[in-house]
Amino acid sequence: MSNDELIYSVFMRPRMFCEDIASFRDVLLFAQGVCHGLRPPHGAGTLPGFSEYLANRYGHSALSWQQMLQVQFGESSWQQACEATCDILRAWQAECAA
Secondary structure (H helix, E strand, O other): OOHHHHHHHHHHOHHHHOOOOOOHHHHHHHHHHHHHHHOOOOOOOOOOOHHHHHHHHHOOOOOOHHHHHHHHHOOOOHHHHHHHHHHHHHHHHHHHHO
């Protein structure tokens, strides 16, 4: 499983990894922890180009990808926010593959 697929699976089925999910912020924090585990000490480079993709899409270039997703979907239920994030990850991966 690639790093991208692992992060996608965290958003696809967050409770498979962490049963105590209560908000989208919880999922983002868990995903950030996974990134840190994949690329210690800061998790940088786990999803290369994803921050730039979100910045172009939403215009929040000074924020991390986790912060951009929180700003964009923080008011949604965590289930809706995770589903939207999966859609964005698929669109980003398709654009990268093209």
